[in-house]
Amino acid sequence: MPEVAFPWHDTVWTQLTEQAQHAHAYLFSGLPGVGKRRFADAFAAFLLCTSPSHGMGCGRCRSCLLREAGNHPDLMLIRPEEEGKAIRVDAIRQLVDFLGQTAQQGGSKVIVLHPAEAMNxxxxxxxxxxxEEPTADTYLLLVTDQPGRLLATVRSRCRIQRLPTPSHDAALAWLANTVPELDNAQRLNLLQMAGGAPLRAAALHELDAVQLRExxxxxxxxxxxxxQSASQVAESWSKIPLDVLIDWFCSWTLDLLKLQTGAIQHAANSDMDVVLGYMAKHVSAQQLMEWQDWLLAHRSMTLGKANLNxxxxxxxxxxxxxxLLKKR
Structure with a gap:
C-alpha cells in the first residue's frame, strides 16, 4: 500500500504529517534507491485523503479509492515520456493548466514530478x-537524486526534505523480506554495490547484477x-546499464584512493581486491587524481543525459x- 512509508523514514514522515500546515512545494532528495518516490506517493495519498487517520491516508474514502484505481482527477504525475529522457516544457504547461482548474473532489490537488533533475x-x-505564485490547496512534490542539477531558483522555492539512507541492519532486514531467495552473503554483496540503498540493491538483483559483476x-x-582489447570488452558490455558500470568504476576508484593513502588495507570491493591492491602500488597519486576527475566529469555528463556515443x-x-598503469 502506498500509504505505508519505509520504516527508515518514519521520523520524517511523522514530522511532515503532524504539521498543521504544509509547504506549497517540497523537494524530496536522497541517494538513489532509498524510497523517495514511494515516500512522495504516500505523502500525495495523505494530502488527497479526506479522512486521514493516524498520519495515513484512510484507504476507504472516495479520494483514496480513486487514487488507488489510478484515475484521481486531482492527482497529476509528471515524468519523462521515455526512460532516461528529459521532462520538456510541454509537460510543465500541462501542469500549469492543471493548477488553474478547480479541484474536482473539492479538496487538494497534488502534482508528483519525478525525477526533477530531468527537467530541461x-x-x-x-x-x-x-x-512563485502558488495556488491554494495545491501541492508540488518534486523528487530528485541530484538536487544540485536543479536551478537554484527552483530549489530556493521548495522546502527541501532529505530522506535518509537506512542503517546497514535495517537495509539488510528489508532485503531479507524482499528477496528471500538470496542468502545473506548475496544480499550483502548487492547492498555494497548499491552504496547501502536497499531499493537500488533490489533493482540490481532484478538485473542479475551479481553475475554481470563477475x-x-x-x-x-x-x-x-x-x-582482451578495450573494444572487445566494450562490445561485451552492450547490455549492461551505463549508470551501473560507471557506479562500479567510481567505487573501485574510491577504494584505490583509500588503499593508496593507507586509509584501508583491503578494498571494500573484495572481488577486485587483488587488482586494486596491485594498482594502488603502481599508480601515482597525481595520475589517480586526474583519472578521478575524468571519471567524475563523464559521470556527470551521463547523469545529465548527455548524448554520448x-x-x-x-x-x-x-x-x-x-x-593508469603506464603513466607513472
Missing amino acids: QNAANALLKSL RVVGNIKALLKDK RGLFLESLLLEWKQ
Missing part, C-alpha cells in the same frame, strides 16, 4: 512561475593482462583505466 532548462523556467571483473582482469565512451573509459 525551458521546463524548469516554466515551473518557476507556479512556484563478468565485468573478469573482463577488467583480461584487459589488464592484454587478453556509448561504444566510444566505454572504450575511452577502459583505455584510460588501463593507461
Whole structure:
C-alpha cells in the first residue's frame, strides 16, 4: 500500500504529517534507491485523503479509492515520456493548466514530478512561475537524486526534505523480506554495490547484477593482462546499464584512493581486491587524481543525459583505466 512509508523514514514522515500546515512545494532528495518516490506517493495519498487517520491516508474514502484505481482527477504525475529522457516544457504547461482548474473532489490537488533533475532548462523556467505564485490547496512534490542539477531558483522555492539512507541492519532486514531467495552473503554483496540503498540493491538483483559483476571483473582482469582489447570488452558490455558500470568504476576508484593513502588495507570491493591492491602500488597519486576527475566529469555528463556515443565512451573509459598503469 502506498500509504505505508519505509520504516527508515518514519521520523520524517511523522514530522511532515503532524504539521498543521504544509509547504506549497517540497523537494524530496536522497541517494538513489532509498524510497523517495514511494515516500512522495504516500505523502500525495495523505494530502488527497479526506479522512486521514493516524498520519495515513484512510484507504476507504472516495479520494483514496480513486487514487488507488489510478484515475484521481486531482492527482497529476509528471515524468519523462521515455526512460532516461528529459521532462520538456510541454509537460510543465500541462501542469500549469492543471493548477488553474478547480479541484474536482473539492479538496487538494497534488502534482508528483519525478525525477526533477530531468527537467530541461525551458521546463524548469516554466515551473518557476507556479512556484512563485502558488495556488491554494495545491501541492508540488518534486523528487530528485541530484538536487544540485536543479536551478537554484527552483530549489530556493521548495522546502527541501532529505530522506535518509537506512542503517546497514535495517537495509539488510528489508532485503531479507524482499528477496528471500538470496542468502545473506548475496544480499550483502548487492547492498555494497548499491552504496547501502536497499531499493537500488533490489533493482540490481532484478538485473542479475551479481553475475554481470563477475563478468565485468573478469573482463577488467583480461584487459589488464592484454587478453582482451578495450573494444572487445566494450562490445561485451552492450547490455549492461551505463549508470551501473560507471557506479562500479567510481567505487573501485574510491577504494584505490583509500588503499593508496593507507586509509584501508583491503578494498571494500573484495572481488577486485587483488587488482586494486596491485594498482594502488603502481599508480601515482597525481595520475589517480586526474583519472578521478575524468571519471567524475563523464559521470556527470551521463547523469545529465548527455548524448554520448556509448561504444566510444566505454572504450575511452577502459583505455584510460588501463593507461593508469603506464603513466607513472
